[in-house]
Amino acid sequence: MAKVGVFVCHCGVNIAAKVDVKKVVDTLKDMPEVGFAEEYKFMCSSPGQELIRKAIKDNSINRVVVAACSPRMHLPTFQKALASEGLNPYLVSMANIREQCSWVTDDPDEATQKAIDLVARQIKRVVHQDPLDDIYVPMTKTAIVIGGGIAGIQAALDIADGNRKVILLEKSPSIGGRMAQLDETFPTLDCSQCILTPKMVEAAQHPNIEIRVNSEVKKVDGYVGNFEVTIEKKATYVDAQKCIGCGICQEKCPVKIVPDEFNAGLNTRAAIAIPFPQAVPAIPVIDPEYCRKIKEDKCGVCAKICPAEAIVFDDAPKQETVSVGAIIVATGYKEMDPAVYTEYGGKKYPDVITGMQFERLVSSTGPTGGELKRPSDGVIPKTVVFVQCVGSRDESKAHAYCSGICCMYTAKHTMLYKHHVPDGQGYVSYIDVRAPGKTYEEFVRRAIEEEGVRYLRGRVAKIRRLQNGKYRVYTEDTLVGRAVHVDADMVVLASAVEPQKDAVDLAQMLGIAYDADGFYTEAHPKLKPIETASAGIFLAGACQGPKDIPTSVQQGSAAASKVLALFARDTMVKSPQIATVDPTACTGCLTCSYVCHYSAIEEKEFGKHRVAEIIPGKCQGCGACVATCKGKAITLAGFSDDEIYEEIVSCK
């Protein structure tokens, strides 16, 4: 038998000035459910709470209604009071007679009347409330970081330093990501490799980090604390255990026509190659599409010459499943292929290149050894036009969003250009310069004021190659309203930042959300920028949206701290206000599973039937499934039909 204790608060004068508190108590104390009723000046104060504890002890009440402020304010306070007396904390309910009554009603009579009504409803409701137990979930305290760019490396290092094991998964042959390809970096112009390489080495040598390159996720099962991730390692045809990284194989390999990804396709490399000199690990991989041994059973030079006998031509992909408690997704971005920009020549003009290609052209480890020569004829370009927003802010051809980093790297490019070609003239075609980071605006001003770069406000309309080998770049100088053109030796397109090609596939494997463009969606854009809607899966770096290095690193560290916070406990506590399916009522239609944002609903066998089952670790308690289920087979603890309908019905 439910015996409800009712406690009405004055909140100083906040409530009592409008609501006749005494009348409330007097009216309600005779309700059959009520076993005790009392008023007090400040219910949330220690003496106020003591009142509840005492009533539980002395009057053996087993349900509590506190009529006071908003439950958002003090529900936890009163739950604790119940718990301290051994009563289940979910057996308390609050009537909000301050925010919803005394503060918004003019007339004292009306207010009192409303308060009585509000409290009565909670008395009716609390009777239907069930005791609930917090959910504890055990967990595996190893994390996996998917993607070995700067964001992933940073996250892995921080978790490892926090003394937890972490697997750093990278699909390419080396960690480092896009940052490894950059020359110097804004806003300080320090050399990218100089600051990145030590981190890559540190990650490789850290006892808590296991780097797995050439590997991809194939399947993800489980939920926070207990994920099962199936990883596939691609065939590389080189035994990483044996290889000593001498590089003789790539020197001797006769097939030298493989487009060099690291150099953004500006040159070619051998069929067996270490991706770049500073790669971690520095172990070569054979490209089976080009290797003559694999394709036509000829050659075999590398195997003959390898001092470590590391070449294995009969290599095959291998799968393995690992158990982890948390996942960080740090798969980064790719640069858009500007081929759709036929007005800029598509891919027809050899000297119209992308930002990344420019990075490689000025890099000392690049195809020209750091000498800036244009691709078509090796001439040093004396006039270069840098075109911003190519593929960004263009919903017609590519993306509506702003890529965020290209304004800054274009300013950087103009400076690098001036450092390489002091007598050259750089032009930038822009719409708006977006430079809101610390010292960013100053950086752009430096390009304009000190390096004499001409910033032309107007989007490039078209590029035409001239007979003399120059490129005529047409635009409007919108600040004076005049159609103009510049004859350039080379054009650099700031091509948009795009999600990886397989971004959506991975998201679907992980059960995380992604936006219309394919960037992963954070749980809340402001307050949960690291979390995904799925517990235990976190985001870092440019896979969530275009980002520069500082922000990618910040997010890597933030994701690591989320993982460490999760791992600080031995088990996970979850709110018990989640949904459960009554398998005897469920028809197995699984409509509920379509509305669940957290993929918490799965199919299971129940006798001869197939029914829905809700995974407690995944359910977040939104109740969307409850409203969807036609058979009323689902109950949401804390917000059951009984509880809500009682509130609706018992209104007078």
Added chain:
Amino acid sequence: MHETNKEWLPGFDKKFAELTHQMVKDLEKCLQCGKCTGQCPAAKLSSYNPREIIRDLRMGNVEKVISSHELWLCFFCSGCYAVCPRDINFPFAVSMLRYAALAQGYGWEEVKKIKDPYAQDYYSTGLSVNVNERNLGVRKEIAKNSGTDGRIETVRRKMGLPPKRRVSERAMSEIKFIADATGMTDLFKEINKKKAKEKKWNYGSPADMVKVKKGANQKFIDVEDEEKEKIC
């Protein structure tokens, strides 16, 4: 700088409400990026600037736009639409704006120029192009090339065709009916009678006014000089 009246001119909005409201909505998408103007053939040769016209419309300077010479410079090449990152169909807007101009009494001298060769022919022959070659130079060339008198009628006959393309009686009576019933005929008459209002505005930045562009419209430059004070 801007007109005080930020609304469409009275009458115009009522008549073309559906079209114009959609159009104005479309123009709101404009990024003012200038890609359109950068490739516009008319902008290259004159003070015409599609981006600026959009800007003016967005700021409510409607009368300035519809009373301008520039409104009548568009080639309708749709190059601006082809490059526009927001898919703004500007030539369509120009066409509508020209109706707006006419509704307010501007631009009649321009449509008069078009009406005479094309519309007149349409009304009398069903085709907007006449078989008579007005340009004697061309006729001379054709005569040379074909060994005839250079008239298209003759060439057509030589090809085994009737002297000019036939349009059936029925077709003629039908299009005349449509023209009469829908007010086209009246409009043709009106075009003849209309006296154009004097144009009030013209575009062009101060830089354009000092520097005569190669091949640019001399007439406009003159006007610009007169109007300089008004603009600055």
Added chain:
Amino acid sequence: MPRQEVLEKTKLSDRMFLFKPCVGSNKYPGLITASIEFCRKLGIELVTSDDQTCCGGFLTFTNVAQPTSTMPAVARNIAVAEEMGLDILTLCNGCHTFLTEFSHFMNDRPPVKNVVNVILSMIGREYKGSQDIYHSLEIIYKLKERIRANVTRSLSAMRFATHYGCHYLNGFKKTALDDPHMPTIMEELIEAMGGEIAEYGENRTCCGTGLTQIIINKEDLSLPHTKMKLDNLNAAEPDAVVVVCPYCLAQVDRMQQKLNYRGSGKYRVPVIHLVQLVALALGVDMVKLGFEAHAISFKNFLKKFDSIHSKAGVHDG
């Protein structure tokens, strides 16, 4: 739209309605005869009707008539083809644009369509919106392999520049067969017929007709613009320039004469419509090509063409 999708949507039938363009009829009659003849060779019958008039849409976009007047005029022309149950083949970027745009407008807005049909009912016609409207590029490109197989007068050693004009590729940038900035279909067609390509930078530049600029601002805008284009074209030294629109044809052809007359240079690149070129390669009777109606002479062109063919021992079919 990717090219493949447009091609799949393009339906070939053995009878089509040839929508006669005004300029094509009364200035360059070869366009119509060449079309009929080459299509006949490929097994397609092109049907025309004397009930068809000027498309009518033109009058709207030149602002000499209100859309409320031209909408029924356009619908009437489409209805003529619909009555025969034929899809429409246009030879003019303008006809194609106006017929397509107006039919979309009416199809998307049943009330407008109804009003138009009230007017049409008074002349005993009805606009249904049941037939497809095609640009000649779509049909000819779809016929590419058939054309390749039926070439009797190869265009080999002849160098052609192309001019696609504005309204089809630009105006229909989302639905046209090719890219508005870097189209290649005409080049592919020319190469399929054995010809060579003369590339020039201003390929995608407007011819200068500018719908109305040839009238409104002829001297100040249209002419200088066309001159600029022609100068660039001349530098590529083509044997002819191929167009897909009679308005472009008229502008490029006639303005050369005008500029020559004024002594502003020497311009003598013959201008040929794609249908004439296909007809030429497929061996259609030369008279039917109507080259004699062009202002710029085909004399040198044909001299070179004939000399190649007599060398190769090929004779007219």
Added chain:
Amino acid sequence: MQIEKEPRILAILCKWCSYAGADLAGTSRFNYPANVRIVQVPCSGRVDPIMIFKAFVEGYDGVMVSGCHPGDCHYGTGNYHARRRIAVARRLLEFVGVHPDRMHFTWISAAEGKKFAEVCSEFTDKLRHLSGTEKTLARKELAT
């Protein structure tokens, strides 16, 4: 017991945005009609059309459902589910003879206390102007 003749409103509010918005109306002392009764749900996606029918059967004159603004749902997409379900519910209401305007669906964020108070007042006004007959009819039908 309610104030005679004043329309009675049931406001079903999501816990994260709209309930907090109602709280803010209180903290900011934006008065609104006293006949509004609030029921908290975790998410507007929890709202089942039956709740709305139940409310009309129980004699409410209007039902208001509010969740987070599109894109702001704490649970990602709950408010979109709600929007869809409410659209269906509205048609059903019309079918059984309840004026569809007696149901109001809106987005109120945690920062929109003022909006909450305004919506309550405007909705009350609107209900005052709607005649009661068709609702009574509906109640009879629903009850049987």
